[in-house]
Amino acid sequence: DGGITQSPKYLFRKEGQNVTLSCEQNLNHDAMYWYRQDPGQGLRLIYYSQIVNDFQKGDIAEGYSVSREKKESFPLTVTSAQKNPTAFYLCASSSHQSSYNEQFFGPGTRLTVL
Amino acid sequence: LAKTTQPISMDSYEGQEVNITCSHNNIATNDYITWYQQFPSQGPRFIIQGYKTKVTNEVASLFIPADRKSSTLSLPRVSLSDTAVYYCLVGDGGSYKLIFGSGTRLLVRP
Numbered sequence: 199d200g201g202i203t204q205s206p207k208y209l210f211r212k213e214g215q216n217v218t219l220s221c222e223q224n225l226n227h228d229a230m231y232w233y234r235q236d237p238g239q240g241l242r243l244i245y246y247s248q249i250v251n252d253f254q255k256g257d258i259a260e261g262y263s264v265s266r267e268k269k270e271s272f273p274l275t276v277t278s279a280q281k282n283p284t285a286f287y288l289c290a291s292s293s294h295q296s297s298y299n300e301q302f303f304g305p306g307t308r309l310t311v312l
Numbered sequence: 313l314a315k316t317t318q319p320i321s322m323d324s325y326e327g328q329e330v331n332i333t334c335s336h337n338n339i340a341t342n343d344y345i346t347w348y349q350q351f352p353s354q355g356p357r358f359i360i361q362g363y364k365t366k367v368t369n370e371v372a373s374l375f376i377p378a379d380r381k382s383s384t385l386s387l388p389r390v391s392l393s394d395t396a397v398y399y400c401l402v403g404d405g406g407s408y409k410l411i412f413g414s415g416t417r418l419l420v421r422p
Contacts, residue, residue, distance in 0.1 A: 240412035288355045303355025
């Protein structure tokens with residue numbers, strides 16, 4: 199089954215701790231993205247990567263970091279510098295062969311800071 | 313990137329046709345119009361994309377007038393399972409950045 203997986207589904211973190219959210223895709227897509235969604239709001243772009251070993255900041259990158267060492271994987275680290283990290287985090291991917299407007303999303307990780 | 317404006321919410325009944333209009337006055341020549349659907353606690357799902365006139369697939373139709381400053385997503389004969397948030401996005405497909413607004417919350421009643 200092709201698709202995007204995110205783990206864990208729910209994550210709890212104590213203030214001051216870093217935490218890493220996993221995103222894996224087996225769609226052979228070149229581009230991958232991380233979004234944050236707050237209740238009742240749309241999605242906001244955190245980071246995106248067009249190709250392995252390259253990534254760019256989105257609109258709200260402060261307090262987050264990413265890596266893209268493999269085509270299939272794009273983990274997101276929420277650092278202690280992120281002041282309000284409680285949110286729903288979505289990973290997506292797209293193919294260079296089709297319109298970049300068509301992104302495929304994972305099921306999301308809901309992060310709660312205690 | 314062009315900004316989009318949609319109604320905050322809409323109500324409908326099962327079996328009706330629902331039309332959600334999106335305004336995008338600053339759309340650029342190379343921009344495509346794309347609609348996504350999102351259920352609670354899930355990632356958005358691509359519904360349909362178009363550039364001009366009309367596009368139809370198995371779940372929806374997209375109507376785009378000649379000036380392309382607006383677009384209408386048409387959902388035929390909605391069911392309860394169509395209750396979701398619908399997002400209209402405009403982009404040229406090359407920027408990698410999709411701007412999601414707050415979307416339109418569609419509630420389908422029995």
